[in-house]
Amino acid sequence: xxxxxxxxxxxxxxxxxAALVLAGCTALTRDVLVKExxxxxxxxxxHCSGSEWMDNSMIAVVPVPIVAFAxxxxxxxxxxxxxxxxxxxxxxxxxxxHVEVSRGLCVPLTLTRLITLGVWHWCPADVSWDADVTxxxxxxxxxxxxxxxxxxxxxxxxxxxxxx
Numbered sequence: 001x002x003x004x005x006x007x008x009x010x011x012x013x014x015x016x017x018a019a020l021v022l023a024g025c026t027a028l029t030r031d032v033l034v035k036e037x038x039x040x041x042x043x044x045x046x047h048c049s050g051s052e053w054m055d056n057s058m059i060a061v062v063p064v065p066i067v068a069f070a071x072x073x074x075x076x077x078x079x080x081x082x083x084x085x086x087x088x089x090x091x092x093x094x095x096x097x098h099v100e101v102s103r104g105l106c107v108p109l110t111l112t113r114l115i116t117l118g119v120w121h122w123c124p125a126d127v128s129w130d131a132d133v134t135x136x137x138x139x140x141x142x143x144x145x146x147x148x149x150x151x152x153x154x155x156x157x158x159x160x161x162x163x164x
Contacts, residue, residue, distance in 0.1 A: 008112035033099040048088035049130030068118030094131040102126040
């Protein structure tokens with residue numbers, strides 16, 4: 001009985017290329033739109049968080065088949081921080097905001113760009129968010145003093161109302 005051992009060689013150039021490709025894919029597929037980590041304000045009422053799949057498809061700036069492969073792309077549905085955090089409330093009441101977009105499924109779906117000859121690329125993105133919601137600011141002025149000033153001004157004319 002003869003036992004043979006095979007030795008697997010990892011070539012440094014191949015390992016380096018694989019590491020760079022994987023690191024590049026990770027950097028291109030995960031995007032942090034905003035990350036605030038300030039101390040929470042004392043009047044934090046609640047915490048808002050969630051995630052949702054959104055369409056982040058792209059189209060070539062020059063939508064001519066085959067030429068479109070060399071053309072830059074433009075997002076059809078741009079994902080912005082303000083649009084995502086509207087689910088939590090008014091922007092002035094949000095603190096410790098964090099919005100992250102994961103485009104991991106865009107990598108295997110480059111097939112859509114090949115099928116359309118470079119014109120369109122479908123990209124479903126997983127958007128996650130969280131923020132702390134604070135109490136609303138107190139009202140600065142009330143309407144009662146304005147009504148009193150109007151009544152006093154009309155009384156000065158002896159009960160005769162001015163035309164407005």
